[in-house]
Amino acid sequence: EDQVTQSPEALRLQEGESSSLNCSYTVSGLRGLFWYRQDPGKGPEFLFTLYSAGEEKEKERLKATLTKKESFLHITAPKPEDSATYLCAVQARSSGSARQLTFGSGTQLTVLP
């Protein structure tokens, strides 16, 4: 069974204090790993897709990396508007035509001014 574990569950940072969020996964053949941002009461907003170990992608203050067992979301010099829950999800080769996502429980990030 595919599993995704995110840590920490919650993270409080001061504005400008860089940090990393972790996503560990177990999947029967990785088709893709996805990062989403979710604000309270809203649907997840797509950030990145990573396909293979060693791949990196960047968007503004966010950088996502992937190894064979985990992914990291690095946040550089965060701002209060980066406060949100960050969700990691995997898409397995065994998911067939559906390609459904298996999500972790998320990391709730709070950036204090």
Add this chain to the structure above:
Amino acid sequence: DTGVSQDPRHKITKRGQNVTFRCDPISEHNRLYWYRQTLGQGPEFLTYFQNEAQLEKSRLLSDRFSAERPKGSFSTLEIQRTEQGDSAMYLCASSSPGGTTDTQYFGPGTRLTVL
């Protein structure tokens, strides 16, 4: 591209009542997904449509749940005889097949509260 839309955004109902939610995917996206999300958890897959065909259903989708996608455009999710355990955010996502993966774009969700 106006994004995925869902209606209603909030629904409060009494236990035992039936409810129906609607999802309008991004135009030209032939794949449509329903997920359920409870507080503090990530979304869980419920069901998948490719065009009008429902091709995959999770074991989470009990007999009280039914989903349709007539004509391969919008989709509806109906819950019959609602229970308090059905209280959750119901999320719809759509995607267009491309390459080895396809990115799923989510709607704003429908928050269901069963009293």
